[in-house]
Amino acid sequence: MTIRREKAERLADEELMPLIGEKDPEAFEVFYDRHGGVAYSLAYRIVGERAAAEDVTQEAFISLWRSGARFDSTRGSVRSWMLSIVRNRAIDQLRSKAGKAPKLAFDDDAILEQRPSEELTDDEAMRRETASAVRGALGQLPGDQSKVIELAYFGGFSHSEIARMLGVPLGTVKGRMRLGLEKIRGELAEGLA
Amino acid sequence: MTNEHDSRCSDDVAAYALGALERGEASELEAHLEDCERCRSELRWLAPALQVLPDSVERMEPPQQLRDSVMAEVRAGAKREQATSGSRQRAGWLSRIRIGSLSWRPIAGLAAVALAVVAVAGYEIGSDSGNGGGGSQDSIVTREDSGLVATMVPEGDGGRLELANVRQLPKDRVLEAWVQRGGEVEAVPALFVPDHEGRASTTIADMEGVETVMVTSEPEGGSKAPTSNPLVTMPIPE
Numbered sequence: 001m002t003i004r005r006e007k008a009e010r011l012a013d014e015e016l017m018p019l020i021g022e023k024d025p026e027a028f029e030v031f032y033d034r035h036g037g038v039a040y041s042l043a044y045r046i047v048g049e050r051a052a053a054e055d056v057t058q059e060a061f062i063s064l065w066r067s068g069a070r071f072d073s074t075r076g077s078v079r080s081w082m083l084s085i086v087r088n089r090a091i092d093q094l095r096s097k098a099g100k101a102p103k104l105a106f107d108d109d110a111i112l113e114q115r116p117s118e119e120l121t122d123d124e125a126m127r128r129e130t131a132s133a134v135r136g137a138l139g140q141l142p143g144d145q146s147k148v149i150e151l152a153y154f155g156g157f158s159h160s161e162i163a164r165m166l167g168v169p170l171g172t173v174k175g176r177m178r179l180g181l182e183k184i185r186g187e188l189a190e191g192l193a
Numbered sequence: 194m195t196n197e198h199d200s201r202c203s204d205d206v207a208a209y210a211l212g213a214l215e216r217g218e219a220s221e222l223e224a225h226l227e228d229c230e231r232c233r234s235e236l237r238w239l240a241p242a243l244q245v246l247p248d249s250v251e252r253m254e255p256p257q258q259l260r261d262s263v264m265a266e267v268r269a270g271a272k273r274e275q276a277t278s279g280s281r282q283r284a285g286w287l288s289r290i291r292i293g294s295l296s297w298r299p300i301a302g303l304a305a306v307a308l309a310v311v312a313v314a315g316y317e318i319g320s321d322s323g324n325g326g327g328g329s330q331d332s333i334v335t336r337e338d339s340g341l342v343a344t345m346v347p348e349g350d351g352g353r354l355e356l357a358n359v360r361q362l363p364k365d366r367v368l369e370a371w372v373q374r375g376g377e378v379e380a381v382p383a384l385f386v387p388d389h390e391g392r393a394s395t396t397i398a399d400m401e402g403v404e405t406v407m408v409t410s411e412p413e414g415g416s417k418a419p420t421s422n423p424l425v426t427m428p429i430p431e
Contacts, residue, residue, distance in 0.1 A: 023274040025267050032263060040255035042247045054259045055388040061263050062367075063383040063395075065270065066415070076240075083247045089394070091212075092355075096392055138249055152213040153246050159213040171204065178207035185242040 005030060013078040017071045020064070028065055035079055036061070039086045046090035046154050056093060060085040091156035138184065145180035148173050206235045210243050266367070266384075270414025343425045345406060348396070354406060355394040356425065359387035362410060368424070369415045370395050373405040384415045403429050 008016060008030040019027035039060060044053035064082055071078060138146050144166075151157045151165070159173045166173070202225070208214050209222050226233050342357040354370055362368070370381035387393040397406065407423040409416075 023271045025264065025271045028267050029264060032260065036255050036260060036263075037252060038247055038250075040259065041250050041253045044253055045250040050256075051389055054256065055386075057255060057259060058263055058266075059385055062266055063385070065267050066384050067382040077244075080244045083244075087247070092394060093388070093392070096355075096357075149211065149246075152208070152211040153243075154250075157213070158215050159208045160215060162213070174204035174208045174213075177211055177213065178204045181207050181210065181239050181242045184245070185239055188241055188245065 017078055021071070023065075031064075031078070032061060035082055039082060042083060042086050043090045046087065046156070047093055052093055053090075056086060056090045060089055087153075094156055140187075141180050141183055145176045145183070148176045149180045152177065202229070202232050203235055206232050207239060210236060210239050266413050269365075269412070270384075273412070273414040273416075341425055343406075343408070343427055345427060345429070347400070350401060351396060351398045352400045353394060353396050354381075354408070354427075355392070356387070356408065357392050359391045359393050359424070361387060361391070365413050366410045367413060367415060368393055368395070368408055369411040369419075370397065371407045371409065371419055371423075372397060372400075372403045373407070374402045375404075378418065380415065380417065384411075400429070405429060 005026050008019070008024075008027045011019075011027070011030075013031060013034070016027045016031050020031065036057065040053055040057045043056040043060075044050065047053050047056060060082065063085055071081065138149075141149075147166070148159075148162055151162045152159070157165070159170055159177070163170045163173045205214065205218070205222050209219055214222060222232075226236065341359055344355045344357075346353045346355065356368075359368070367384045367386050369384055372379050372381060381395055381397050383395045385393050385395045397403070406427040406429060407419070408425045409419045409421045409423050411420060
C-alpha cells in the first residue's frame with residue numbers, strides 16, 4: 001500500500017521509516033528527495049568521481065530500502081544512519097583503489113554552496129544553519145586540527161596513517177582530533193543556546 | 194582515574210568517533226566503553242560534531258538519472274513485494290536445497306563455477322593457495338576460476354562480503370546474497386550491484402551459525418529465494 005506523496009512529505013524521517021519498511025515507494029521517494037543531495041555530495045567529496053559517487057549513493061539508498069524495516073531509532077537519526085552508510089561505502093571504494101589518493105580539500109570555508117531558498121523546507125533551512133555553523137567551526141579550527149579531521153573523516157585514513165603522512169607522533173594526531181571535534185561540538189552547543 | 198588517563202581516553206574516543214582507530218584499537222576501546230561511563234558520555238557528547246560533518250561539504254545536485262535509477266529499482270521491488278506477499282514460501286526445489294550439495298554447484302555455461310577456499314585466518318579453515326587473491330588476519334578469500342574473488346571480512350557479529358571482478362549485470366538484474374543457517378536459506382536484506390570496475394559489497398548483520406554464503410543474480414528488487422545458480426559459494430567454517 002502506498003500513501004500519497006503530499007502526505008509522506010509531512011512526515012518526519014523517522015515516521016517514514018516504518019512505511020519504507022513496508023516497501024512504500026512514495027515514502028522512499030520523499031526520503032530520497034530529502035537526502036539524496038547531501039548523500040551524493042558526501043560520496044563525491046570522498047571518492048572524487050561522479051560515476052563512483054553515483055554508484056555509492058545508489059548502493060546506499062538501495063541498501064536502506066532493503067533494510068529499512070530494521071532501523072532502530074534509538075541508535076540515532078535516519079539521516080545519520082544513511083550518511084554513515086554512504087561514508088562507509090565511499091571509504092571502502094577508496095581503499096579498494098590501490099594507489100589512488102582520496103580527494104582532499106581543506107578550504108571548507110569556501111566549498112559550501114547553498115541551494116535556492118525556495119527549494120528549502122524548514123528542516124533543510126535548519127540544516128543550512130547547522131551547515132553554516134559547522135563550516136564556521138571548521139574554518140576557525142587551527143589548520144593542523146581541521147587537517148586531521150578531514151583526513152580521517154573524508155579520507156578514511158587511520159590515525160597511524162595520518163601520523164606517517166604528517167610526520168607527527170600518534171598521540172599528537174589523536175590530540176588534534178579531540179581538540180578539533182571538541183571545538184566543533186562547542187560551536188554547535190553555542191549555536192543552540 | 195588520573196588526568197593523564199582521562200586525556201588519553203578522550204583522545205582515543207575522538208579518534209574512535211572519526212573511525213580513525215585501527216581495528217584492534219577500536220575493539221579495545223569498545224571493551225573499555227562498556228565499563229567507563231565517562232568515556233561513553235564523552236562519545237555521546239561528540240556525536241553531534243560528527244553528524245554535521247557531511248553538511249560541510251560542497252552541495253552538489255545528484256543527476257536525475259541517479260534518482261530515476263534508484264526509484265526504478267525501488268518501484269520494481271515494491272511491485273515484486275506486492276506480487277509475492279501472499280506466497281512467501283520458497284519454491285519447493287529451493288526449500289529443499291542443500292547449499293553444499295551438488296544441487297547448488299554452478300553449471301557449465303554460467304559465469305560461476307566451483308570455488309576453492311584459498312586463504313583463511315579469522316575463520317581458520319585453510320591456507321593460501323597462491324591465487325594472489327590476498328587474505329588477511331581476519332578474512333576469508335575465495336576465488337572462482339573465471340576470476341571472481343569473494344572476501345568475507347568479519348565485522349562484529351556479522352561480516353562484510355566483498356566481491357571483485359564481477360561481470361557487469363543487465364540493467365534489470367541485481368546481486369543478492371544468501372546465507373545458509375541450519376539448513377535454511379535466508380536472503381541478506383541489502384541488494385547490491387557491481388560498480389564500473391566490477392566491485393561489489395554487502396553486509397551480513399549476523400553470521401552466527403552461518404554455514405555458507407552465496408551470491409546470485411536476481412531480478413530488480415531481489416527475490417525471496419534464489420532463482421539462479423550462485424555466482425559464488427563460500428563455505429564458512431565453524
